Amino acid sequence: MLEKIKTMYNPTPGMPPEKIGPTVGQNIGKITLPSTELRFYDLGGQRDIRSIWPKYYDECHAVVFVVDACDQARLTENWEVFDEVLNSPRLLNLPLLLLANKQDSPTSLSVAEIRESFDAWQRARSNRETDEEDKPKDKGKGKAKALAENQEGDHNQAGTNGQQPREDKQWDDGGAKDERMASLDVMGVSALEGTGVRDAVNWLYIRVQNARKM
Numbered sequence: 306m307l308e309k310i311k312t313m314y315n316p317t318p319g320m321p322p323e324k325i326g327p328t329v330g331q332n333i334g335k336i337t338l339p340s341t342e343l344r345f346y347d348l349g350g351q352r353d354i355r356s357i358w359p360k361y362y363d364e365c366h367a368v369v370f371v372v373d374a375c376d377q378a379r380l381t382e383n384w385e386v387f388d389e390v391l392n393s394p395r396l397l398n399l400p401l402l403l404l405a406n407k408q409d410s411p412t413s414l415s416v417a418e419i420r421e422s423f424d425a426w427q428r429a430r431s432n433r434e435t436d437e438e439d440k441p442k443d444k445g446k447g448k449a450k451a452l453a454e455n456q457e458g459d460h461n462q463a464g465t466n467g468q469q470p471r472e473d474k475q476w477d478d479g480g481a482k483d484e485r486m487a488s489l490d491v492m493g494v495s496a497l498e499g500t501g502v503r504d505a506v507n508w509l510y511i512r513v514q515n516a517r518k519m
C-alpha cells in the first residue's frame with residue numbers, strides 16, 4: 306500500500322509489488338501535498354511485530370488500518386486486533402480509517418461486507434459477554450467462582466499496568482467508543498492496481514488538516 310502511494314505521488318516510484326516482502330519492523334514514506342507533508346509509518350502486521358505498534362501511538366496524527374478483504378479465514382483475528390486499536394485511549398481522538406484491500410480480486414469482500422463482518426463479530430462478542438454475566442445467576446456455586454475470578458482479574462490488571470483502570474474509566478464516562486464506531490470510515494482499495502488509493506490519501510489529508518485547525 307505504501308509503495309503504491311509513493312508511486313502515485315512521488316517522482317521516484319515505490320517498490321513494485323513483486324519485490325515487496327512481509328514488513329519486518331517499519332517502512333517509512335513521505336509525500337508532499339499542497340501546504341502539507343504526509344509521513345507514513347507502515348508497520349508490519351505479523352503477530353510478533355504488532356507489539357511495536359504502541360510505540361508509535363503518541364506521535365501519529367491519524368491511523369490507517371489495512372485489512373486483507375480476501376482472507377476470510379483470518380477476519381476474526383483481524384477484528385480482535387482492530388478492536389484493540391479502536392480501543393487504544395491514545396488513539397481515541399485521532400482520525401481512523403479502515404481500508405478493505407484487494408478490491409481487484411473477485412474473492413474480496415466489499416466495503417459493506419467488511420463492515421457487516423466487523424458488526425457481526427462485535428455482536429457475537431457482546432452476546433458472549435452477556436452469556437458470561439448471566440451464568441453465575443443460574444448457578445449459585447458458579448457465582449462465587451466467577452466473583453473470585455473477577456477480583457483476581459482486577460488485581461492483575463492493576464498490577465501489570467497501572468494506567469489500565471484509568472483508561473477503562475475513560476470509556477465508561479464518555480461513550481466515546483460508540484461514537485467512534487458510528488463514525489468509522491471504511492474504504493475499498495487495491496494496493497495492486499491503485500483503485501481507491503487517492504480517495505484514501507485525500508481522506509487523510511483533509512482529516513489531518515482539520516484536526517490541526519481544532
Ligand SMILES: Nc1nc2c(ncn2[C@@H]2O[C@H](COP(=O)(O)OP(=O)(O)OP(=O)(O)O)[C@@H](O)[C@H]2O)c(=O)[nH]1
Binds near residue numbers: 306348371407494
Ligand atoms: N490481489 C491483490 N493482492 C495484493 C494486494 N495488495 C497486496 N497483495 C498481495 O498480498 C500479499 C501480502 O502483501 P503485503 O503488501 O506484503 O501485505 P502487508 O499487509 O504489508 O503484510 P505485512 O507487511 O506482513 O504486514 C502479497 O502477495 C501481495 O502481492 C492487492 O491490492 N490486490
Ligand SMILES: [Mg+2]
Binds near residue numbers: 327347348350
Ligand atoms: Mg507490509
